[in-house]
Amino acid sequence: MKTSLDPRHQKRQQIVQELFAASANPKTKIADPKSVAVTQNLTAIDAIISDSAPEWEIAKINPIDLAILRLAIYELCFELTEPPKVVIDEAIELAKEFGGDTAPAFINGALGKALFSKTRVLKVMATKLGIEEEKLVPEANLLTDLNATDLEIADLITVLEKDLNLIPPPDISRLSTVGSILEYIEDHNE
Template identity: 55%
Template sequence: MKTASDPRHLARQKTVQSLFAWQAQNEISPQQAKLPSDPKAAALAQNLKIVDRLIKAAAPEWEINKINQIDLAILRLAVYELVIETKEPSKVIIDEAVELAKEFGNEASPSFINGALGQVLINPIRLQKIIADKLGVDEDRLEASADLYRDLNATDLEIGDLFAFLEKDYNFVFEPGFKPHTVGDLISYVEDQFA
């Protein structure tokens, strides 16, 4: 974990606070709510549908409007960083979210946030985004039946780089000789590691 004085941690605190304020304003007057002033919070607000869809899938027993508002702000930020932004390793993002939950949430917040983000981590939408980013293809081309080599023109080197990223991000090792042919093969394999 980064220290409390780390500029990235402080920036996340500011973003969570901005999101929290924006959520409160949006709840009172949705038509008049402006985008948050924090740049990352504003970018997140523009991707809110996908972020909230992933949160709903990760915590199906909770309606979005029933989640504690500070927990929701922390979840939204972490999901945005895990799925849309993808600049930091997933472990860093989840650890930071848990720390923010300890700072701002109640005693149940850290475990709730950790559990929900664990589900987001293995969501097929996130996996598709990683595959698209690492292979340099449009996400629209990533149907389950898309052949990695023929349809997406991936090279063995690109597949190797993708494997290395997934192994590091998900903390597992691909079986020697595993060679997926389709996007669906690869996603199923990764999901099976967590079943």
């Protein structure tokens, strides 16, 4: 668990505070590059939050919780540099520090659902297969259309299995298209 002295944790604290300030006053100058990236992707991030916490309208989410969620969704679904468990644990710690009593559970639940978001899965697929996201149409066959190697496909399945706690089907060839992978994940989203 990270401590308050960990520079990465302190950086996330700073970003959350910057995002919170910007949501309260849109004229606030945003300096941190990651804060800028979050604000540039706000529409897509908020769509993932809406899908992950459908019982809450964005405007009704506590502003500090929203800032924490926005940063974590950016790290989970767009940046992809930290393992999902690290991102979620950090967001929960930030919620304990800045949010109310129910914030950690709310953040944990929303991020657990965001792990399965189509945006995130497609970003992971594009990264692991080394292709542009635009090519990831449902009917695209991983081997023939996207020219993925068996090793790249195995690596992708392993990452999805680990990240999403999924067990691949006994007949792995069932997951031969982008659409079949998305469908399998959707069907097994707990």
